[in-house]
Amino acid sequence: MSVEMGAMLDALRGVRWPARRPVAAGLPGAHRSRQRGTSGEFTEYRLYRQGDDPRRLDWKLLARSNRAFVRLTDDRALVPTWVVADASASLDYPLQETNGRPTKWDLLRAVAIGLAAVAHAGADPVGLLVASGNGARLAPRTRRGTVREVSRALYETRCIGASAIAPLLAPLSPNCRIVVLSDLLGDLDETLRTVAQLIAAGAQVDCVHVVAVEELELPEGVFLAVDPDESSSLPRALHRGARAEYRRAFDEFRAEAARRWRASGAGYLEARTDASPARLVRHIVSGAAGEVHADASSGLPLGPNDSPTERRA
Amino acid sequence: MIGVGAPWILGLAGLGALVTVVLHFLSVRRPPVMMLPTMRFLPNRAVRAVSRSARPSDLLLMLMRAAALLLIGVALAGVTWKGTGVKHGRIVVLQRGAGEDIALAQRAVTDAMRGAFTGDTVTRMVVIDSATRVLSSAQSRAFKADTLTAVARSRFDNSVATPTLSAALLAGIRAASAVVREERTVEEVDLVIAAPFTRASIDAAMPEARAMWNGTIRLVDTHASVPQVSEADSAMTARGVMFAGERPNDAVAFAFAARGWAVAANSNTARFAPLVSGQPIVLEWPASGVPSGWTATTPDTIGAVVARGRALVFPFVRSAQIPETISKQGRAVAWWSDGQIAAIEIPTANSCTRHVGVSIPASSDVLQGQGARSLLLALSGPCGGEAGAEPSLSAGALHELEGAGNLAPARAFRSSTVVRTPWAAFLLVLALALLVAEWWLRDQEEAAVRSVEDELNALGKVA
Numbered sequence: 001m002s003v004e005m006g007a008m009l010d011a012l013r014g015v016r017w018p019a020r021r022p023v024a025a026g027l028p029g030a031h032r033s034r035q036r037g038t039s040g041e042f043t044e045y046r047l048y049r050q051g052d053d054p055r056r057l058d059w060k061l062l063a064r065s066n067r068a069f070v071r072l073t074d075d076r077a078l079v080p081t082w083v084v085a086d087a088s089a090s091l092d093y094p095l096q097e098t099n100g101r102p103t104k105w106d107l108l109r110a111v112a113i114g115l116a117a118v119a120h121a122g123a124d125p126v127g128l129l130v131a132s133g134n135g136a137r138l139a140p141r142t143r144r145g146t147v148r149e150v151s152r153a154l155y156e157t158r159c160i161g162a163s164a165i166a167p168l169l170a171p172l173s174p175n176c177r178i179v180v181l182s183d184l185l186g187d188l189d190e191t192l193r194t195v196a197q198l199i200a201a202g203a204q205v206d207c208v209h210v211v212a213v214e215e216l217e218l219p220e221g222v223f224l225a226v227d228p229d230e231s232s233s234l235p236r237a238l239h240r241g242a243r244a245e246y247r248r249a250f251d252e253f254r255a256e257a258a259r260r261w262r263a264s265g266a267g268y269l270e271a272r273t274d275a276s277p278a279r280l281v282r283h284i285v286s287g288a289a290g291e292v293h294a295d296a297s298s299g300l301p302l303g304p305n306d307s308p309t310e311r312r313a
Numbered sequence: 314m315i316g317v318g319a320p321w322i323l324g325l326a327g328l329g330a331l332v333t334v335v336l337h338f339l340s341v342r343r344p345p346v347m348m349l350p351t352m353r354f355l356p357n358r359a360v361r362a363v364s365r366s367a368r369p370s371d372l373l374l375m376l377m378r379a380a381a382l383l384l385i386g387v388a389l390a391g392v393t394w395k396g397t398g399v400k401h402g403r404i405v406v407l408q409r410g411a412g413e414d415i416a417l418a419q420r421a422v423t424d425a426m427r428g429a430f431t432g433d434t435v436t437r438m439v440v441i442d443s444a445t446r447v448l449s450s451a452q453s454r455a456f457k458a459d460t461l462t463a464v465a466r467s468r469f470d471n472s473v474a475t476p477t478l479s480a481a482l483l484a485g486i487r488a489a490s491a492v493v494r495e496e497r498t499v500e501e502v503d504l505v506i507a508a509p510f511t512r513a514s515i516d517a518a519m520p521e522a523r524a525m526w527n528g529t530i531r532l533v534d535t536h537a538s539v540p541q542v543s544e545a546d547s548a549m550t551a552r553g554v555m556f557a558g559e560r561p562n563d564a565v566a567f568a569f570a571a572r573g574w575a576v577a578a579n580s581n582t583a584r585f586a587p588l589v590s591g592q593p594i595v596l597e598w599p600a601s602g603v604p605s606g607w608t609a610t611t612p613d614t615i616g617a618v619v620a621r622g623r624a625l626v627f628p629f630v631r632s633a634q635i636p637e638t639i640s641k642q643g644r645a646v647a648w649w650s651d652g653q654i655a656a657i658e659i660p661t662a663n664s665c666t667r668h669v670g671v672s673i674p675a676s677s678d679v680l681q682g683q684g685a686r687s688l689l690l691a692l693s694g695p696c697g698g699e700a701g702a703e704p705s706l707s708a709g710a711l712h713e714l715e716g717a718g719n720l721a722p723a724r725a726f727r728s729s730t731v732v733r734t735p736w737a738a739f740l741l742v743l744a745l746a747l748l749v750a751e752w753w754l755r756d757q758e759e760a761a762v763r764s765v766e767d768e769l770n771a772l773g774k775v776a
Binding site for chain 1: 344345346347348349350351352353354355356357
């Protein structure tokens with residue numbers, strides 16, 4: 001783990017990542033559960049109905065009022081968190097750092113480790129799925145060293161080939177929290193279909209769309225563009241006349257992707273490579289990604305100077 | 314000092330090299346490949362585009378191509394190292410002729426040759442008398458004005474050629490070309506023409522000949538200042554003719570004798586000499602009208618004979634025609650009214666003989682009248698024409714011919730044909746070697762590109 005990563009984890013110390021809505025029943029944890037259980041945190045009374053556990057009767061209240069009430073309490077549960085990282089060849093862009101900006105994979109890796117650290121600090125099990133690349137898979141765990149394992153797996157990953165995120169998401173349990181980090185240049189349609197099914201089943205999904213600044217501001221000159229993901233596709237000429245058309249199409253794609261993710265009920269955040277990873281993590285865990293969905297239809301991405309707090313305000 | 318024989322060839326080569334360099338900066342080719350994950354958002358158009366770069370592509374090939382072009386240009390343009398040497402050329406044309414004042418000619422030559430071989434000046438002498446002689450550099454250096462008197466006056470006094478400025482100019486241009494060819498460092502040429510200029514010196518070729526000399530000319534008139542002789546005075550001058558060949562009829566002999574002129578028959582110089590000083594005029598005027606050597610023709614009548622600008626009108630019978638071979642040898646002194654030659658003067662060693670093809674009836678008195686005076690004066694005048702008969706050119710006309718401005722530039726006399734550089738063969742071979750190397754290098758690069766493309770195709774990188 002690099003020095004920069006350590007500084008980012010220091011910056012995220014104390015940050016909590018509450019679930020956006022009650023989670024399914026599970027092991028005791030920090031998130032409010034949809035199950036009314038027997039914990040000591042009283043919530044309300046309810047008239048006894050046949051079939052209720054007699055041990056939950058409030059005998060003192062029965063003695064005073066001669067009516068049988070059942071004592072209800074909120075349950076707290078853990079939420080397993082899956083960090084799904086897209087390691088397709090397109091993430092390895094630009095090929096080297098330019099103007100101090102990291103590559104898309106560098107940013108994705110930092111955000112993934114930050115999210116894993118925050119979730120792990122909240123005692124949530126953290127797992128890792130890597131699409132493409134070496135296909136690393138770490139089951140959600142809460143033990144010590146989980147973040148280190150996640151970090152090691154990500155650092156050992158090489159961006160190769162095309163991504164297929166949907167097959168990774170399909171077998172996941174809906175009783176979990178999923179963060180998809182990708183440039184969305186792969187199987188976007190299938191991924192969105194799978195995500196919609198998971199969300200409908202109760203999963204909490206966030207999408208971090210990684211965009212390189214160099215993709216927005218293409219370099220000057222005439223080039224022959226080749227898609228690293230789809231090597232079989234014909235190359236296309238990048239020249240002055242094509243820039244405006246490219247930018248318009250790319251803007252439309254990003255806006256459409258944001259709209260579709262938000263429409264499916266997932267959170268969406270566009271992360272440029274010139275943004276701070278720690279700030280992006282704070283933005284995601286605060287739930288602002290989901291809130292931004294509502295007001296970010298303007299397509300405004302989170303820039304390097306935007307803070308999640310300001311966004312929430 | 315570097316000289317260029319054909320600067321336009323060097324300019325063309327330089328332009329070609331410049332275009333080559335520019336093309337290396339701007340070329341239509343397959344642009345460099347760049348991995349772009351968002352390539353799908355680019356419009357799907359042709360992958361060949363004009364690539365303009367701040368740095369030239371294929372620097373080595375560009376240098377080889379430009380160098381080959383420049384080498385060819387240098388080889389064909391005749392670039393030479395001229396060194397330092399003479400810069401001024403001087404051409405002195407001395408044209409001699411009837412009416413020349415020897416003293417004036419000597420003075421003109423002396424003045425023109427003063428300082429002619431000092432410093433950065435080279436001089437070439439051209440003498441025109443009966444022939445045009447362009448003296449070599451050594452002959453010009455050794456030429457003395459005193460030698461002018463040693464040349465027999467008959468060489469030009471009896472010359473049928475009238476000294477003309479156009480002939481002198483052409484001779485000067487020829488000499489200037491020789492000087493410029495021999496002395497590569499010459500930058501300008503000075504032309505001095507010393508000649509007895511008369512109005513007859515200006516002929517029809519003069520304007521074109523003058524236009525060929527692109528500079529000023531120094532003209533020195535050596536014409537003797539002989540008082541103008543009127544026709545009457547000319548007629549009063551003692552004259553004499555000796556008849557030769559077939560005897561003329563009495564009307565002819567009487568016509569001369571009646572004017573008090575000496576007449577001798579059959580070259581009787583003993584009888585002639587006491588009467589007339591100078592060289593005798595031999596006149597062949599046969600009664601038949603067919604001088605020796607002329608071609609007899611069917612007699613026909615013709616109305617007039619013209620001499621010295623005057624016409625003698627009479628129903629003459631023309632019985633002969635002068636052959637072209639003979640007409641080329643002499644100077645016509647009388648013409649029929651239709652333009653054919655009626656009398657011609659052919660120079661001999663010390664004199665001249667005039668052949669007259671005009672048949673005069675024995676009983677005719679046509680030569681007795683005033684109308685025949687011009688014909689008789691023309692036939693009895695001195696060989697080569699009468700001195701002082703032609704008026705000198707005015708100072709204004711001479712000044713106009715001299716022109717104003719600078720001396721003629723030497724480049725006007727250099728040949729426009731391709732001048733070979735001494736090391737032209739070596740340069741051409743070097744250029745050829747460069748082109749062969751360029752071809753080999755280009756072939757190697759293309760082979761490398763093909764192999765890379767094949768490899769990419771195999772990997773499915775490039776369709």
